[in-house]
Amino acid sequence: MDSAPSVNPKYLENADQTLVKILVAGPFGVGKTTMIDALSETVPLHTEETMTQAGIGVDDLAGVQNKSTTTVAIDFGRRTLPGDLVLYLFGTPGQQRFKPLWEDITRGALGALVLVDTRRLGDSFEVFDMIEEQGLRYAVVVNTFPDTPTYAPEVLRDRLDLADQTPLVTCDARDATSSIDALIALVSHLITHSALDAS
Ligand SMILES: Nc1nc2c(ncn2[C@@H]2O[C@H](COP(=O)(O)OP(=O)(O)OP(=O)(O)O)[C@@H](O)[C@H]2O)c(=O)[nH]1
């Protein structure tokens, strides 16, 4: 009697993929949730809550007046890059009051995209401190808004005190192609400077 080939349903086939956790960080309203929406090939997970009058004087909406919600826990998405590199994207909340959560979300990440808004550069310093305390490699992504002032890269590097090898790119977080370029800048940096082997 013929018997069916034995298949053990308990195990999945070995997929030849490299799985990497990437952080998307930055201060309040800089475009983290927007970028994960643009990048994710799966339906992203968001934890948005409506901003109420209680936030007036606490969460500064200057420059992002149309913003009506804020992330209160995490954003999550997934993006596969050529070479079967699967990036799990974890977005943090923006406000400094969530700092303990930033540190929790950061655990196990290989690198970070740090979004900055050049209209409010000072808001980014606390995020940079946290990323550097955690020893994460990162790329800096300037998310451009209509009234974003333009700085020469060397001026911006100086203002943000960036190391020479840290990638500095400009993007529109609403645009997938632009956001993927930022992600590739980070991944190239990680491949050059860390154990990540995408081959
Ligand atoms: N013009 C322009 N608007 C943007 C861009 N990225 C985001 N926005 C808008 O800016 C606002 C802020 O975007 P969010 O993605 O919520 O920012 P966030 O960093 O996730 O904010 P928090 O989670 O509250 O810290 C939203 O109203 C977006 O529609 C951009 O590249 N250009």
Ligand SMILES: [Mg+2]
């Ligand atoms: Mg958000």
